[in-house]
Amino acid sequence: MFMKKNVKYEKILDALQELLEKESLQNISVSEIAQTAGIAKGSIYYYFPSKEAILEALVERNYKTPLETAQTLAEQTDISPFTRMAMIFQACRNSSAAFLSQKQLSSQLNAPEEAFLRQKYMTYLVSSLKPVLTEIIQQGIAHGDLRFDHPAALAEIALIILVVKLDNSLFPCSPGETEDTIVGLISLLEKGTGNPSGSLNFLTSYTQSSDRAV
Amino acid sequence: MFMKKNVKYEKILDALQELLEKESLQNISVSEIAQTAGIAKGSIYYYFPSKEAILEALVERNYKTPLETAQTLAEQTDISPFTRMAMIFQACRNSSAAFLSQKQLSSQLNAPEEAFLRQKYMTYLVSSLKPVLTEIIQQGIAHGDLRFDHPAALAEIALIILVVKLDNSLFPCSPGETEDTIVGLISLLEKGTGNPSGSLNFLTSYTQSSDRAV
DNA sequence: GCTGCATATTGACCGATGGTCAAAAACGTG
DNA sequence: CACGTTTTTGACCATCGGTCAATATGCAGC
Numbered sequence: 099m100f101m102k103k104n105v106k107y108e109k110i111l112d113a114l115q116e117l118l119e120k121e122s123l124q125n126i127s128v129s130e131i132a133q134t135a136g137i138a139k140g141s142i143y144y145y146f147p148s149k150e151a152i153l154e155a156l157v158e159r160n161y162k163t164p165l166e167t168a169q170t171l172a173e174q175t176d177i178s179p180f181t182r183m184a185m186i187f188q189a190c191r192n193s194s195a196a197f198l199s200q201k202q203l204s205s206q207l208n209a210p211e212e213a214f215l216r217q218k219y220m221t222y223l224v225s226s227l228k229p230v231l232t233e234i235i236q237q238g239i240a241h242g243d244l245r246f247d248h249p250a251a252l253a254e255i256a257l258i259i260l261v262v263k264l265d266n267s268l269f270p271c272s273p274g275e276t277e278d279t280i281v282g283l284i285s286l287l288e289k290g291t292g293n294p295s296g297s298l299n300f301l302t303s304y305t306q307s308s309d310r311a312v
Numbered sequence: 313m314f315m316k317k318n319v320k321y322e323k324i325l326d327a328l329q330e331l332l333e334k335e336s337l338q339n340i341s342v343s344e345i346a347q348t349a350g351i352a353k354g355s356i357y358y359y360f361p362s363k364e365a366i367l368e369a370l371v372e373r374n375y376k377t378p379l380e381t382a383q384t385l386a387e388q389t390d391i392s393p394f395t396r397m398a399m400i401f402q403a404c405r406n407s408s409a410a411f412l413s414q415k416q417l418s419s420q421l422n423a424p425e426e427a428f429l430r431q432k433y434m435t436y437l438v439s440s441l442k443p444v445l446t447e448i449i450q451q452g453i454a455h456g457d458l459r460f461d462h463p464a465a466l467a468e469i470a471l472i473i474l475v476v477k478l479d480n481s482l483f484p485c486s487p488g489e490t491e492d493t494i495v496g497l498i499s500l501l502e503k504g505t506g507n508p509s510g511s512l513n514f515l516t517s518y519t520q521s522s523d524r525a526v
Numbered sequence: 527g528c529t530g531c532a533t534a535t536t537g538a539c540c541g542a543t544g545g546t547c548a549a550a551a552a553c554g555t556g
Numbered sequence: 557c558a559c560g561t562t563t564t565t566g567a568c569c570a571t572c573g574g575t576c577a578a579t580a581t582g583c584a585g586c
Contacts, residue, residue: 106534127571127572127573128572128573128574129571129572129573137535137536138535138536138537139536139537139573139574140535140536140537140538140574140575140576141534141535141536142574143573143574143575144533144534144535148573148574149572149573149574150424211424211428213424213427213428213430213431213432214424214425214427214428216427216431217427217430217431217482218427220482220483221482221483224483225483246496246499246500247496247499248492248493248495248496248499250489250492250493250496251492251493251494251495251496251497251499251500252496252500254483254493254496255469255473255493255496255497255500258472258473258476258483259469259472259473262472262476268431268434268435269434269435269438269439269468269472275464278462278464278465279462279464279465279468279469280465281462281465282460282461282462282464282465282466282468282469283465283469285460285461285462285465285504286460286465286466286469286500286501286504287500289503289504289505289506290499290500290503290504291503292503320563341542341543341544342543342544342545343542343543343544351564351565352564352565352566353544353545353565353566354545354546354547354564354565354566354567355563355564355565356545357544357545357546358562358563358564362544362545363543363544363545527586528585528586529584529585529586530583530584530585531582531583531584532581532582532583532584533580533581533582533583534579534580534581534582535578535579535580535581536576536577536578536579536580537576537578537579538575538576538577538578539574539575539576539577540573540574540575540576541572541573541574541575542571542572542573543570543571543572543573544569544570544571544572545568545569545570545571546567546568546569546570547565547566547567547568547569548565548567548568549564549565549566549567550563550564550565551562551563551564551565552561552562552563552564553560553561553562553563554559554560554561554562555558555559555560555561556557556558556559
């Protein structure tokens with residue numbers, strides 16, 4: 099009666115997560131997940147309809163909490179829109195690092211299922227954060243901090259570039275190039291929203307915390 | 313002695329292309345490709361090391377010509393930078409439509425190998441067009457048509473947004489939302505490069521040709 | 527403790543896949 | 557024709573994601 103079902107469910111997700119840290123997705127079989135979770139393969143399909151569904155659930159579990167905190171962020175109108183935007187950016191960065199960095203540094207970059215993982219992660223992150231960031235931008239516009247006619251577009255553009263560039267496996271770049279793109283994005287956002295050059299610079303300090311050279 | 317080898321090689325690519333127009337990638341087996349090409353499965357592996365390699369070769373073949381013409385575009389300084397930019401944008405749009413549209417409308421959106429195809433295509437398109445667009449932008453800056461400090465970043469941002477949004481399977485949107493994002497991107501580019509509002513509007517007419525409503 | 531039903535769990539099993547390989551065919555050359 | 561080389565073949569393999577009938581477990585009410 100103690101929700102045993104959810105316990106096993108989480109155990110399966112734990113197993114997949116553990117395996118993902120060691121090897122590439124396409125090398126992880128359902129049997130392996132089952133073995134790591136300490137159950138039979140058949141049981142996997144009692145909790146999940148497919149291998150794909152396990153992945154989806156894991157992506158969702160990993161980002162549920164940070165995204166909910168981002169959600170509440172939108173409502174805290176006492177914090178300045180700029181600061182909240184920076185916090186969203188940081189959330190992107192952290193989650194990118196958590197889920198993608200380790201494996202890709204070591205393993206081969208582009209495998210069929212690896213791409214699938216990235217897509218799931220990006221789709222989830224952008225579609226979840228877009229409404230939040232959009233609202234913050236709208237508040238910024240109302241408050242007079244920003245001037246732009248397409249808040250949702252602005253939010254989506256910024257998020258897509260951030261997520262895609264922070265990943266760095268879709269369009270591999272040297273750290274310097276990535277840096278340049280991010281700086282260019284900031285500059286574009288500044289000019290596009292009618293802010294003086296340098297006013298959004300603080301976004302950069304959030305965006306890069308483990309890299310050298312400015 | 314007539315390069316028979318290349319003939320068969322192309323035949324395999326033809327077969328994959330033909331199958332891709334009918335069904336989703338994950339439903340296409342190597343045997344099926346072989347059958348369509350009129351050869352035995354074993355022969356496939358005489359020309360390609362893996363199924364993945366066939367895909368890569370096909371992506372490359374499909375975009376080699378349009379990208380080379382884009383390359384020559386960069387050198388035609390007699391055409392205005394704006395016009396050439398618009399032509400690049402159109403190239404993006406056309407190739408997106410050619411390779412991705414048909415299947416995704418009918419089949420389920422996100423399958424593991426489908427994501428792989430998209431990634432390959434996006435990576436190839438953006439990385440190929442980035443240097444071309446960068447040079448055009450630099451010429452525009454030198455010519456006084458544009459003002460911006462990070463031409464490469466500008467090129468990459470525009471290309472990524474275009475490719476990602478034109479695909480519309482990574483972050484599914486209604487036609488209206490896509491429209492809004494593109495319009496927002498244009499607006500952002502105008503303001504960011506010191507151009508008056510509406511001056512880049514003509515990019516839109518290239519970008520949308522099969523959709524209704526503005 | 528026993529009975530009966532629902533919920534969980536199992537692992538043998540299935541069809542299909544990507545990929546291999548020894549053998550055979552086709553080719554070019556002397 | 558005879559030969560070495562390059563192509564071509566399809567049976568074969570290991571493995572995968574997924575199914576399912578059988579089985580175990582948990583838990584009512586008696």
